[in-house]
Amino acid sequence: MTILMQNEEIINKINQLLIEEIEINKEQIRHEADLKKDLGIDSLDFVDLFVIIENNFGFKMKAEEMIEVKTLQDFYSYIIQRINPN
Amino acid sequence: MNRVVITGMGIYSVIGKNLDEVKDSLYLGKSGIILDPLRKEMGFRSSLTGMVERPVLKGVLDRRMRIGMAAQAEYAYIATLEALKIARIDQGYLDDHEVGILYGNDSSAVPVVESVDILRTKKDTMMIGSGYIFQAMNSTVSMNLSVIFRLRGINFTIAGACASGSHAIGMGYLMIKQGLQDIIICGGAQEINPESTASFDALNAFSTHESEPTKASRPFDRNRDGLVPSGGAGTVILESYSSAVNRGATILGEVMGYGFSSNGEHISLPNVEGPRRAMQKALKDSGMVASEIDYINAHATSTQAGDLNEAHAIDDVFGRTKPLVSSTKSMTGHEMWMGGASEVIYSTLMMKNSFVAPNINFDNPDEITGRLNIASSTTPYEINAFLSNSFGFGGTNSALIIRNFPNRVL
Numbered sequence: 001m002t003i004l005m006q007n008e009e010i011i012n013k014i015n016q017l018l019i020e021e022i023e024i025n026k027e028q029i030r031h032e033a034d035l036k037k038d039l040g041i042d043s044l045d046f047v048d049l050f051v052i053i054e055n056n057f058g059f060k061m062k063a064e065e066m067i068e069v070k071t072l073q074d075f076y077s078y079i080i081q082r083i084n085p086n
Numbered sequence: 087m088n089r090v091v092i093t094g095m096g097i098y099s100v101i102g103k104n105l106d107e108v109k110d111s112l113y114l115g116k117s118g119i120i121l122d123p124l125r126k127e128m129g130f131r132s133s134l135t136g137m138v139e140r141p142v143l144k145g146v147l148d149r150r151m152r153i154g155m156a157a158q159a160e161y162a163y164i165a166t167l168e169a170l171k172i173a174r175i176d177q178g179y180l181d182d183h184e185v186g187i188l189y190g191n192d193s194s195a196v197p198v199v200e201s202v203d204i205l206r207t208k209k210d211t212m213m214i215g216s217g218y219i220f221q222a223m224n225s226t227v228s229m230n231l232s233v234i235f236r237l238r239g240i241n242f243t244i245a246g247a248c249a250s251g252s253h254a255i256g257m258g259y260l261m262i263k264q265g266l267q268d269i270i271i272c273g274g275a276q277e278i279n280p281e282s283t284a285s286f287d288a289l290n291a292f293s294t295h296e297s298e299p300t301k302a303s304r305p306f307d308r309n310r311d312g313l314v315p316s317g318g319a320g321t322v323i324l325e326s327y328s329s330a331v332n333r334g335a336t337i338l339g340e341v342m343g344y345g346f347s348s349n350g351e352h353i354s355l356p357n358v359e360g361p362r363r364a365m366q367k368a369l370k371d372s373g374m375v376a377s378e379i380d381y382i383n384a385h386a387t388s389t390q391a392g393d394l395n396e397a398h399a400i401d402d403v404f405g406r407t408k409p410l411v412s413s414t415k416s417m418t419g420h421e422m423w424m425g426g427a428s429e430v431i432y433s434t435l436m437m438k439n440s441f442v443a444p445n446i447n448f449d450n451p452d453e454i455t456g457r458l459n460i461a462s463s464t465t466p467y468e469i470n471a472f473l474s475n476s477f478g479f480g481g482t483n484s485a486l487i488i489r490n491f492p493n494r495v496l
Contacts, residue, residue: 023149047216
């Protein structure tokens with residue numbers, strides 16, 4: 001995945017994956033949505049997110065780094081930071 | 087001791103995806119056997135198999151419920167939906183009562199192969215994802231259905247080789263008879279894919295009559311040359327008589343007896359004594375005598391040794407009364423883990439509709455099978471009680487006796 005990938009492009013891709021792969025309702029996709037409480041993403045879904053992110057963005061998520069990821073905005077920021085660290 | 091009755095049935099098989107389709111196929115003697123060219127490419131001796139497509143459950147069940155289900159759990163889900171509908175048990179009833187599940191299943195090969203393939207390629211267990219573990223275990227059917235239907239009673243899987251489905255009904259019968267449960271979802275499920283049958287093909291046990299697939303499975307016929315693997319799922323709702331009466335449920339039949347035995351000999355070669363003892367024990371448990379059994383749904387899979395020994399055993403127990411005998415595996419192929427449950431369903435459909443389904447392809451008996459009263463064509467016939475045989479590797483044997491409740495045509 002190129003580091004030139006723009007933030008908006010990354011967010012759109014994440015949203016598409018959440019809708020298509022995790023089957024989150026499109027209407028539920030909001031930046032402030034809590035991943036567990038609002039989107040219903042449980043510990044098993046996180047396991048699938050590891051696979052989905054590696055297959056689509058080419059890097060491995062680290063479980064310890066996900067502890068602070070509570071909202072969809074946190075998740076976007078984490079993925080963006082991993083793709084474009086600078 | 088409680089009386090145990092059948093109040094629901096559902097089927098997803100290679101001869102029909104619901105009771106009506108299956109009833110018609112049974113009456114018409116329709117085969118569900120095809121050639122699967124993939125098996126030839128993979129190096130199978132025989133590419134013959136029963137075949138039914140996977141149900142489409144997207145939009146029916148949410149993702150979390152779906153991704154843990156192996157194919158046979160999907161078949162079982164469809165069969166169980168139909169069985170619960172026939173039994174008039176809805177989700178509200180399941181939420182308010184302790185209902186159990188005892189399902190027969192003895193393999194789940196594809197998820198095991200696929201998940202290990204991912205590991206070998208990616209060298210990272212995290213890349214396997216969350217669904218495979220729940221697909222790969224033999225209990226994939228009971229664990230998934232118990233969650234989907236929010237069951238709170240007995241919950242486990244019976245693995246008894248090709249008698250799994252029959253033993254599941256037998257164990258459910260014993261639990262309800264003892265008063266431990268009022269309703270148990272019983273059944274058997276069998277995956278259909280090359281991965282699960284390759285090592286079985288290696289035993290030279292499959293028919294290689296590939297030129298005419300519908301004539302390959304020919305139980306009891308002199309020219310039988312092996313079984314044809316098949317699959318699907320069948321669900322039987324067992325219930326205590328008092329619960330069924332209190333609910334106003336329609337009773338389809340009564341489980342009268344369960345006989346079980348183990349040969350204690352060879353791992354794959356059947357014998358006469360074990361099956362004979364299972365049938366005798368089922369008769370004793372039922373309090374019935376041989377002359378009260380009108381029809382026997384034979385285990386007969388179309389192998390030389392298996393059919394021969396079963397014919398011997400049936401002749402030993404029923405030689406004087408000569409009930410009609412047929413093996414529905416002539417049409418379905420060998421449904422293995424599923425067969426003991428589905429064949430109770432097939433036989434109950436015959437019982438409720440007053441016919442015996444044909445043992446198709448029974449053209450010429452041999453010296454021993456000629457002693458049996460085999461229905462080679464569809465036979466109008468009143469069945470008051472039938473016996474269903476199921477035998478499996480390791481010499482496990484199960485015989486069930488079901489009696490009619492003459493109050494409903496399915």
